[in-house]
Amino acid sequence: MTLTPPMRSLALLLALLLLTACSSEEPQHRERFYAMGTLVEVSILGQPERTASEAADRVRRLLEDYQARWHPAGDGELGRINRALAAGESGPPASDELLDLLAEGRELESLTGGLFSPAIGKLIRLWGFEGDGSEGRVPEETTLEDWLADRPTLAALRQEDGRLASDNRQLQLNLGGYAKGHSIGKAIEHLREQGISRAVVNVGGDLVTLGQPRDRRWRIGIRHPHQEGIIASLEIGSGTAVFTSGDYERDFEHEGERYHHILDPRTGRPAQGLSAATVVHDDPVRADAASTALMLAGPEDWPAMARRLGVTRVMLVEPDGRIHLTDSMAALLQVEQDPEAGVQRWPDP
Structure with missing residues (x-):
């Protein structure tokens, strides 16, 4: 049973709508490469081509190092x-x-x-x-x-x-639930140290911003979990992390049933009840981990989980297409496709 390719629809996973967010006269450099098991896009504004290219290459080497080490x-x-x-x-x-x-x-x-x-x-x-x-x-x-x-x-x-x-030989470490957040955060630090003041590092659709375009905020798209295209767009400023966990990212079918990679430690099986969870936060590690935790908490318990993790900007999508939005997330977000089963607003946890 071969896994659904993680590179599927990467043009949508990397839905950073940068051209609409920048003046046409501002230098832009985009570099794409494969690292950490997915496609990475580094977008740098306002820098000479050589400076931006060298900075993006340093990000590539950093992410490749994390992948090799961890x-x-x-x-x-x-x-x-x-x-x-x-x-x-x-x-x-x-x-x-x-x-x-x-x-x-x-x-x-x-x-x-x-x-x-x-x-x-x-x-x-x-x-x-x-x-x-x-x-x-x-x-x-x-x-x-x-x-x-x-x-x-x-x-x-x-x-x-x-x-x-450890005395428990079942214990094996896997940092996949939050190492991406850590790695992107470090990549942003590297760019800042190189004098880059406006950039986005996007790893498979999860991203962190540095600075912002001259004439408006960053505008990004969130992939629809059930069909082609984006389900919503966000406008965010500097120092913002946007992370999504979804049951479509890695999955396979066996005897007519689909299984995905977000595993519930309580049952040992894939989580049930949600198709995607998106979190916006200032801390990329917290955003990364929270998106996974909310998927595991499910449609009944996610508000309590969000409250415990201190995340207030949340969007969830159920398998039937119903969208859940916190008030703080709704203030940033525009739904781009008609929701299949409506939108429910929630007070911030």
Whole structure:
């Protein structure tokens, strides 16, 4: 069962409507490349072509480095740690950056009651969602039951002189739920350090802005989870992160049933009830993690989850096309297609 290609409709995933947001006389540089398992677009305004190209190339190298270091089954830092954890051994010394990210992961795991957890790497592997181009598969029921019986959390991960260890061999680290937010945030920092004052880094449709065009705010599109085109557009300013989790990003079919990559640690199975969750926030890591956590919380419990995570700008889409918008998100957003089942407004959590 081959996964639905993650590159599907990437022209829509990278729906940054930059040309409508800038004066026609302002220099613009866009560079696209493949990194972190998806297509990346770096858009830089107001810089000479050579300066912008060199800055975008540094972003490319940074993101490629993160991908090499933090692939859960690769030869980099995280892959080596995971192999040691599976063997019941202490891993090699972890970098300060990874330790800091795991500390943030512990906080997010606690805030979400374990719904968001970087410790479920083995579950992700069991479903065949671990690597780029991997094949999806439905695990045996007994295999899922064994994993659930000893469900791992970051609370079971201990640090010994900078080395990570755990008594639970089910614990495998996968940073996919928030490492993209961290990486894009670092890319924006790199651009700022190079003297770039207006740019967007867009990784597979998730993005962070730096500065803004001269004559208006950034205008971006949010992909429709059920059909071609965008479902809504947003106008946002500088230092804003927009992240979406959706059941269409990586999926496969087996015996007439569709399975997607957003896995619920409580059941060991794909989350049910929502097709997409978009979060706008100042912190890209929080936006990234929250979009996943809201998908897992589902249509009944998402307001409480948003409140616990401190996110107020939220859009959700149900499988029947119904859209849920918080008041703060509605102030930024314009629905571009007629919703299939209406729009429901919610007070900010």
